[in-house]
Amino acid sequence: MDADDSNILARGRVATRLPARDLDRARRFYSEVLGLEPVDERPGGLLYRCGGTEFAVFRSTGAAPGTFTQMGWEVDDLDTVVAQLRARGVTFEEVDVPGLRTKGGIADIDGNYPSKGARGERAAWFRDSEGNLLGIGQPVV
Helix, strand or coil, rough: CCCCHHHCCCCCCCEEEEEEHHHHHHHHHHHHCCCCCCCCCCCEEEEEEEEEEEEEECCCCCCCCCCCEEEEEEEECCCHHHHHHCCCCCCCCCCCEEEEEEEECCEEEEECCCHHHCCCEEEEECCCCCCEEEEEEEEEE
C-alpha cells in the first residue's frame, strides 16, 4: 500500500443512512416536523444536506434499532432548537441511566469532545417517524 493510500477513509466524506419502512411517512416527518427537504430523490431513497454534510433515508424492510443515536446535529443554541421542535410536535426522550440523566429532555454531559476544546455537551434525543434515534448536541466551552 502506497503511503498516500494509508488514509483513504480519512479523506472520505461520511454520510449517514437511516432506514424507513414507509418512505412517504418519513418524507413528511423530515419536511413537516424538521423543516428539511430532500436535495435528491431516487426510487427507494431521499438525500438531504445539512451544514455541508448529507444523510439519506432509504426504504428498508428492516426495523430501525433505535437503541443508540443513529445521527446527530451539532447546534449553537440547543434550547432554541428543542423549543422549535417541540412546537412542531417532537417528543424528546427522557433518559435516566448511570452517568446520563435528562431533565426536561436535555442532558448535561461532562467531558465530551475534548478535541474540540469543549468541557462537555448539552444534548437531547428524539425519534423520527420510523423509530430512528436522532440527537442534537451543543458543545459547552
